[in-house]
Amino acid sequence: MEVAGWLDGHATLPDLGIVAGTLIINLFELTFINSLGIRDWVNWIKTVRAEKGITLIRCSPPFVRQISILQNFIPDGVTVESICVPYFCDECEREEQRLIQVGTLADTLPDDIPCVMCKGAMELDVVKNTYFKFWEKKTG
Amino acid sequence: MKTAPATDEFHLYFTHFHWDHLIGLPFFVPLYVKGKTIHIYAVQDDLEKSLETVFTKPNFPVPYAMVKNQIKLHKLEPRKKLTIGSLHLTPYQLDHPDPSWGVRVEGDGKALAWAMDTEATRTSPQELGEDANLYKNADLMVFDAQYSFDEAMEKINWGHSSAPIGIDLAIRENVKLALFGHHDPSATDEEIHRAEEHTKNYFAELVKSRKRSKLPDLSLNWRFAREGETIQL
Numbered sequence: 001m002e003v004a005g006w007l008d009g010h011a012t013l014p015d016l017g018i019v020a021g022t023l024i025i026n027l028f029e030l031t032f033i034n035s036l037g038i039r040d041w042v043n044w045i046k047t048v049r050a051e052k053g054i055t056l057i058r059c060s061p062p063f064v065r066q067i068s069i070l071q072n073f074i075p076d077g078v079t080v081e082s083i084c085v086p087y088f089c090d091e092c093e094r095e096e097q098r099l100i101q102v103g104t105l106a107d108t109l110p111d112d113i114p115c116v117m118c119k120g121a122m123e124l125d126v127v128k129n130t131y132f133k134f135w136e137k138k139t140g
Numbered sequence: 141m142k143t144a145p146a147t148d149e150f151h152l153y154f155t156h157f158h159w160d161h162l163i164g165l166p167f168f169v170p171l172y173v174k175g176k177t178i179h180i181y182a183v184q185d186d187l188e189k190s191l192e193t194v195f196t197k198p199n200f201p202v203p204y205a206m207v208k209n210q211i212k213l214h215k216l217e218p219r220k221k222l223t224i225g226s227l228h229l230t231p232y233q234l235d236h237p238d239p240s241w242g243v244r245v246e247g248d249g250k251a252l253a254w255a256m257d258t259e260a261t262r263t264s265p266q267e268l269g270e271d272a273n274l275y276k277n278a279d280l281m282v283f284d285a286q287y288s289f290d291e292a293m294e295k296i297n298w299g300h301s302s303a304p305i306g307i308d309l310a311i312r313e314n315v316k317l318a319l320f321g322h323h324d325p326s327a328t329d330e331e332i333h334r335a336e337e338h339t340k341n342y343f344a345e346l347v348k349s350r351k352r353s354k355l356p357d358l359s360l361n362w363r364f365a366r367e368g369e370t371i372q373l
Contacts, residue, residue, distance in 0.1 A: 009263050009308065032349060035289060035304035035342065036263050042293055062349055069341045070289045070304060095352070130341075 004029035009036030013044040023050035028058035028084065033066050045075055058099060059083040061126070068133045085131075087122035089115040096122055106132040148175055151224055154182040155257055156240040157190035160325075165191070166200045171207045181214045181222070183231045183241040188213055216241075219270050232274035234258035234284075236299040244274050250373040253278035253315065256322045259292075260284070260301040263309055275313035279373045281306070285320035285364070288335040289342070300324075303339040303364070307346070310360050321365035336364045 003025060005011070016023070033041070048054060054077060064083050067074075074080060084097040092115060100109070106128045112121040150170055154161060170176040184190065191211070195204035216222055218241070221230045226248065231241040240257040253275045260283075262268050275281055286292075286300035303320040310318040320339070323332045339362075347358055 032353060034308045034346065035302075036308045038289075039293065039305070065345050065349075066342070069338060069345055 002026045002029060004031075006032040007037030007041055008032060008034045009040060011037070011040065013040060016048055016050075019048065019050040021050070022052040023048060023054045025054060025056050026058050027056060027060050027063050030060045030063050033062050035066075035070060038066060038070055042075065045078060050077075054078045055081050057081045061086045061097070064131060065126070068130050085109060086125040087113050088125040089118065089120060089122040091115065091120050092117045094122075095125065149177050149179065151179045151181065153229065153243055154180065154184075154187075154190075155234070155242060155254070156236065156238055157182075157184065157193075158238065158257070161257075162190065162194050166194055166202065171210050172202075176210060177212055178210055179212045179214060179224075181216055181229070183216045183218055185215070187215060219273075230273070232271040234271075235261040237297075240299070242274050244278070251278045251280075252373070253281040255281060255283045255306075257299060258284045258301055259297070259299050260305050260309060263305065272313065275309060275315060277313070278315045279317065280371060281310050281313075281315040281318045282365070283310070283318055283320055284322045285335070285339075286322050286324045288331075288338060291324075303335065303362070304342045307339065307343060307360065307362060310362065311346075311358060315360060317371075318360060318362040319365045319369075319371065320362065323364070332364065339364075 001016075001023065003013075007030065045054065056074070056078060059080060059082070061084055080102055082099055082101050084099055087096050087098065088094070089096075094115070094117060096113070096115075098109075098113070109124060109128070112123045114120075115122045165171075168178070171178055180187070180191070192204040194200060195202055195207065197203070214222070216229070216231050218231055218233065221228050223229075228246045230244045230246075232244060234240040234242045234255060234257060236257045236259060242253065242255045242258065245252040245254065255274060262271070265272050283303070283306035284301045285303040285306060287295060287302045289302045289304045292300070292302040292305070300322065306318055306320060309315075327335075343362070350356070350358065
């Protein structure tokens with residue numbers, strides 16, 4: 001399934017019953033989440049029963065940032081497979097995301113990458129020691 | 141009160157009657173001073189019974205009967221406005237056991253939303269219904285932040301909330317200043333400071349994410365309340 005758009009306390013997350021196999025949740029299009037949305041999300045995910053567990057893929061930067069700041073954990077039975085890491089070009093005011101798999105060390109990520117538009121530098125738009133915190137806690 | 145105000149009339153609003161709200165009442169000196177009247181306001185039906193409870197031996201030596209004549213009880217109707225002098229009070233229900241009734245106080249074109257002792261389990265306009273009026277366009281919202289956000293996620297039905305929840309509620313309801321209090325009595329100063337730092341990081345990220353989404357800047361001011369603080373509206 002895909003969770004897209006805003007999670008700000010207004011969205012209704014579906015009752016999935018018991019899911020056969022692994023439930024894969026794609027969070028790439030989740031563009032905004034606040035504390036009300038996180039509370040709904042955590043309460044919802046605790047109710048989901050998937051026979052082979054839940055896997056989060058392509059976790060968007062808004063999701064990763066706020067989960068890292070506020071919650072700092074992913075519930076038991078939930079695995080993170082991949083997250084998106086944003087780079088920002090000040091010149092073009094443009095964001096680009098790199099998808100990285102769990103296991104990639106934060107230190108190995110480049111601090112900047114070339115901007116395809118202006119050929120300048122797109123800077124890593126996260127604070128490494130907070131952005132990767134929730135997943136390190138989960139996997140480490 | 142460290143100094144006695146020069147008045148014969150006192151007005152006390154009780155949100156609910158849990159001990160931490162009631163225990164100070166027997167030590168409220170004007171109760172024992174001739175000529176003083178203490179007006180006590182609450183929504184709960186059992187207001188007088190709740191007051192009697194604290195004036196009971198062996199917990200307190202003065203019986204309720206001795207102070208009863210100094211007290212004037214006022215039962216408020218839920219969500220109905222009551223005027224006291226130049227102030228207008230409207231009680232709205234909070235999310236707390238037994239339950240607790242927050243109050244909106246309006247006067248001189250300013251509004252205070254008192255929302256202590258709430259878990260804020262209802263936050264959407266649909267869930268809150270009329271109770272959303274407690275917060276709308278308030279100049280000051282005093283909100284329950286007993287726990288850090290992750291503690292609040294664990295303490296379901298404990299009746300208290302956290303500052304990030306208050307921030308999001310305040311933003312949506314166009315509150316000008318949010319003040320966070322009712323800090324956990326069992327928390328150390330360091331733990332409260334850490335919850336405040338988390339809230340700062342959370343708010344900073346909200347500001348950034350709104351900027352990224354090209355949404356208007358946030359006008360909300362907020363801070364953690366401190367003992368002895370005075371707020372001028």
